[in-house]
Amino acid sequence: PEVCTPEAPYELAEKIRASIVVLGPLLSRFGYAKVPLPGGDDFGSRPIDMHIKGFEALGATVNIRHGDLEARADRLVGGRIALDYPSVGATENLLMASVLAKGTTVIDNVAREPEIGDLIDLLTAMGAQIAGKDTSTLTIEGVDTLHPTEHAVIPDRIEAATYAVAVGLAEGDVTIKGARLEHMDMLAEKLAEMGVHISAVDNGVWVTSEGRPRSADVSTLPYPGIATDYKPFLLTLLTVSDGVAIVTENVYGANRYAYVAELSRMGADIRTEGHHAVVRGVPRLSGAPIKAHDIRAGAALVLAGLAADGTTLVGDAHHVERGYADLVASLKSLGADVEWEEPAGDGRWNQ
Template sequence: MQRILVRGGGPLSGRVAISGAKNSVLKLMAATVLAEGTFTIRNVPDITDVRLMAELLEAMGCTATLDGDVLTIVRPAEITPEAPYELVEAMRASIVVLGPLLARVGRARVSLPGGDDFGQRPIDMHLDGLRRLGADLTFEHGYIEGRAERLRGTRIVLEYPSVGATENVLMAAVLAEGTTVIENAAKEPELADLAAFLNRMGATIIGAGSSTVTVDGVEHLHPVDHAVIPDRLEAATFLTGLAVAGGELVLEQARPEHMDMLMHKMGDMGLRTSAHPDGVWAAAPERIRAVDINSLPYPGIATDYLPLMVAALSVADGPSIATENIFGGRFRYVDELVRMGADIRVEHHYALIRGVPRLSGAPVKAHDIRAGAAIAMAALGADGETVIADAQHVARGYDRFVEKMRSIGADMDAD
């Protein structure tokens, strides 16, 4: 998928199934390094990043087969503990193989990460945490070289509740000698899903989903069969489209308890949302109200939500301020919305938005996964056709994006 073509039109309606969470399944795949045998992971989205992580595991000597939404991974007795540049450069989440490799194999060679281009995202906390567990880490020729005889549990206080750092330390600690306590840990549902996966493998983890996670190291882990939680970011994308285009939707499998703050803020914008026997029900007014939003660690408004909400607020009734507190440089997509007629001005980490009644279709570009999805949602409220280039970014994080949007009434195509 190189381009997405969107023509603004009428309201959205119907039901759409939410796929498994991208930000969970990639970490579950990395965790399979910790135990020999055959893993079955269900509710897996067919997205580019899953295929990239599968390639990474296969480069280590594993096999990974995706059949529908069922992923089977076979981890052999011996693997090559290296994550090569060409794969890690394409997907930042690859860095989370570092902790499992050090814990299970005792050595690792992992390229410095790449991924979406929206500002500096250093991995210092990952490395500091692993060093606290006893890993010897050095840099050589663009790679992190790591060794560890046997990791040892300790108390680790993260400077910031980084999801990636929490995941890397958690996966290393499950096979460490003794007890590890992670303070100021990330609380995201995807982190709790990883902990549930590891506990089913035989780990002993208490407190995942809270700011303090305690891990009692074990000697061995074993393969499991596990279903991935639904993707709250995909659900947020459909809610954004609804906010722009109007209508009524049921988001099947979506979990409202994972989106409390988002649903509260959407309510302030005029959307009506509620738990539904099949997931989440939502209905939108003819035009949403302006609100101010701030990105914060979970359970706050996720930084990945912000581009989506800015897109919606570009056609809201009134002025809004969006504050990006997590990643500097993440407002690049605003230039594309401005090309479509949005009235948005960026000052440092603030976006000042004055809602307009309608946008105008234009040729634009997707700079990253969420930016591409946000622009597509904004285009639902534009006159004429919007052509979104570099749409391969969207395919990295969304399973059958255009097909699902068409199923609920969007006039959208891809080529």
Template structure:
């Protein structure tokens, strides 16, 4: 069966919604459970397709995993396999984050090159280089990255780019290495901080999380913990843009608004009223949005995962916008689908020039990745008629209960299953 969404345009979204734990954090936390024998419990986990995928990866390594609604319970044995199942790993990109824990715990890791969203090349060279500086030997062999080390030793590692994935794998490898590791030009995303907080609770010695220099002093062993996953800032940002897109009024809970500071500042520039609270925010858009420019950058810059939603808003804003994508070279694949809906958008290298129109027109469109799919749904909310969004399995990987939440806010969206 394949599902698609039928999105009826014209609704003004109003109400409150609470976000679950972050997709970009929970999968890395599940991988970190490999570092300690015993039972790890994660709370506030999103019920998205990628969580069962990661559970399958961990089961293939010898863990027992129970998925109980918002809780994930992982029983990690004393002996685990170092060979991640190729079929499970190829389902999604975040599976590569088992590389660091396996290298640290087993001194060997064999992880198939991962799958995931088609948003551009995401090589593992920085992951390999970081592990090699810690004393591992790495190679690509038979479609897998192989890492091997008799022992890992702390080292100075400087990333060419603040890669989230490379930061995570170097962190999880270094916590059990001998000596001290200093990781420069590290990623600063809230999900990295969340991983550091869980590792610290497990007994790791880490300082500098949230800055571009993280220092890790290796310890002999870690212990399992209970941990609550940080709120999903990308889902929260999607609801913020849904409010602006439909000239609506949405209050979002379960998120630290500091994690979306620049995003909310951009929405103020388009004309939205924004209020922030300790655990959430409210966005109200009363008039037609004003066009603004965007460029994606690592945190605390504007997140690449919210670029499709920003572009959707630009298509109906008053004036011209230029959107610059600095992270993934293929992230503009969905722009052709936006033009099917009547958007005036022209790609020029890693820029898109968007001239706002007053109304979009419904049409069948296809999701190319998680965030592109969500952006197309937002566009469909402002189109005339009914927009059919296909390949929504992508959206299911990042947005729990997306249709139900949209309808609770006043939208009319229907999921249809066909053979």
């Protein structure tokens, strides 16, 4: 559809943490962009300083007014940008802005997630000139215009990880169609330590479980390390493992352990301290009323219900809806006893 305004509406932006990534393309197209500050999941600070510094390095004037981020530039001009951290959002935003900037832009310390490579493929198909795919430095030669194209988005590796961990919790033998093992190598290695095995097949990946999971320490890192979005699933798997494990959050910090209290209500033995969680496995969890705090933690709590005796009721499940096309249908297709309920108020998952 035709984009006719440089201002992103609040009612859409408040629902997603990624709202800021439309600032770059809007600014390149209109010379002005206004985007509400990011909303979405609530698990710690998501600083936007790298976005702002990057736009300023490209010649834009950026201000924050009344909860909105505003940027202006008649035309962006190529420059050199060094990211303090390989942020996926900042890499995406500055990449989309710089493809239409005048001259050459070099961005150092970029994120290398598969989604970045997929975005580069899309922009290249639209006429952008980008060198350095799958490296830590991107060089962009600005072009005057981009043209329409058709592009198939890569499979969601986080969704694939959700189902892989479900196999570890409930045991079984599952093929995840479309998933790419090369996008989840480190996860596959970590799951293998726990007794869950992922192997490539012609149409996706094949996941099998040895039985009760083994304990294994987990540390999150930027790609190609263990993604922070994998951590809630892995921690949930560890709650019923045979042993003790230490989980360390190196990306977002202590605020991304909010769901631990919910797992504890189900009988999990977890102690948190700062960026770390010590997980002592128990034989089984017990169903309980619990609450989702964000997309991945919410999905992890649904998975916890698979390893629990009795009924698990997950409130505030609208978070989970934002990250999955239909998690209930997918889990039901694997034999899970899970239903979606619509009470008077927020929806809930009922396991």
